[in-house]
Amino acid sequence: MDEMQKPLADQAFDALLSALRSGALEAGAFFSMPELSRRLDYPIAAIREATKLAEARALLSIRPKRGITVMDAGPRTTRTCMDMRSALEREGARRILLTEAPFPAEGLRRTHEDLLARARAAIRRPPARSPSASTSACTTRCQRGWTTPTCKRPTGRTATGSR
Secondary structure (H helix, E strand, O other), X not given: OOOOOOOHHXXXXXXXXXXXXXXXXXXXXXXXXXXXXXXXXXXXXXXXXXXXXXXXXXXXXXXXOOEEEEOOOOHHHHHHHHHHHHHHHHHHHHHHHHOOOOOOHHHHHHHHHHXXXXXXXXXXXXXXXXXXXXXXXXXXXXXXXXXXOOEOOOOOOOOOOOO
């Protein structure tokens, strides 16, 4: 089923998930339904259905007659999720061991070691600074009329807004 054949509520849910993943909807933030509807560009009815689906997955909380609160992804929530994952993994390992099927330890070990090597390589390598990032920051500041250390165009204003 392509995107146009999906029900509007499912399309709105996909847009909601995308906004949550990209950080467009910040963790712990509150949004009214009309505001969320504008941000995601879907009708309020579709947004209501999408938020019900998201609440069932614990991605947000619906506040009746007020709006929604995006799940807080702070240390406490992260720890709770990791504890739940650990319990599920223990149960999964227990069930595998109870069966007569061979345990895929070697494949898991290779995958784990590959992931570790990639993570270590990323830690050792300093993050690349793209010239476009500093240029866009400079451009943003200059459009506001500020003089910044990275921007040498005279504008007559400082970062505090004084002339």
